[in-house]
Amino acid sequence: MSSSQPRAGATVLVVEDEPSIADVLAITLRFHGFEVVTADGVHAALAAARTARPDVVLLDISLPDGDGRQVCRVLRAERPEIAVVFLTARDSPADVVKGLTLGGDDYITKPFNVDELVARTRAVLRRTRPTPDESTPPPPPPPVLRHGDLELDEATYTARRGGRGVELTPTEFALLRHLIRHGDRIVPKEQLLREVWRYEHVVESTVVETYISYLRRKLDPLVPDGPPLITTRRGVGYGLRRTADRGI
Structure with missing residues (x-):
């Protein structure tokens, strides 16, 4: 298929x-x-x-x-x-x-x-619901992804920051998972549209900015005294704050 x-x-x-x-x-x-x-x-x-x-x-x-x-x-x-x-x-x-x-x-x-x-x-x-490749064996149990004080549990579709949990929608989860897998690197907006939203052709859209805003509202209050989790490189894209910058 x-x-x-x-x-x-x-x-x-x-x-x-x-x-x-x-x-x-x-x-x-x-x-x-x-x-x-x-x-x-x-x-x-x-x-x-x-x-x-x-x-x-x-x-x-x-x-x-x-x-x-x-x-x-x-x-x-x-x-x-x-x-x-x-x-x-x-x-x-x-x-x-x-x-x-x-x-x-x-x-x-x-x-x-x-x-x-x-x-x-x-x-x-x-x-x-990614389509599995029937020619490959079943994947191992979903891992817990980590970046500094952030944890992303692929089994429960939940995130934790500073030990406090939050529920995410499937799209919020997919976006955060993509960012955490890229570590400290800035991910271009066009790449996010292609690989998270699966747009075959890059189009003018504010959907990335909208969902970045949703993630910030959910995740930053979990650590009120900490720095913002997601950084913006204006005109380029988004990434997670480097762990060294957060004293971790």
Whole structure:
């Protein structure tokens, strides 16, 4: 199976109350090899998520029985590893920021191009559920990555700084993992877009800056008297503060 295809058995939960849109999404995703489950409201979405245990949720915000963002909150609490892509007509910057802050891994506005939607769904799955190479033996247990006072546990999708833990969304986890694997080096923004977000072509995007901001808000307060963890090389990219600079 090529890396461009979803892994076998990947399941998408489509939460959309407009039947015509839900049908188009279901037909398109099934054509591209996904298993698809649909729901038309908040309560139906939570029930379907608990039964089908999808890998990714395409989630409308305006639903007949409530706000789809509540679905995201509940799923994040129950299954931190699940990927959530908001699919909505709400396209204001405030709505986008709020959706990503709640733990969304991507935000697609209506009207949308179905080919782009499929590509971005695959990209979310690649960074949250990497496809194993069936020709190689199973990998060893996930390690705990360390950089100074920072620990990243690949088994639980959690981070610890200064001995205090914090939960991360799959995208936040993938970004921090990429930075920690590069040690003290600055990672160019273009490389992060290609290797964390899996964009095949580098595009103008503020998604890296947005998620760097989220990580700073979560990790820096864990060590109130310590220096900021993530450094910025303006016009180049981001990296983790050198351990020598932190007295470690």
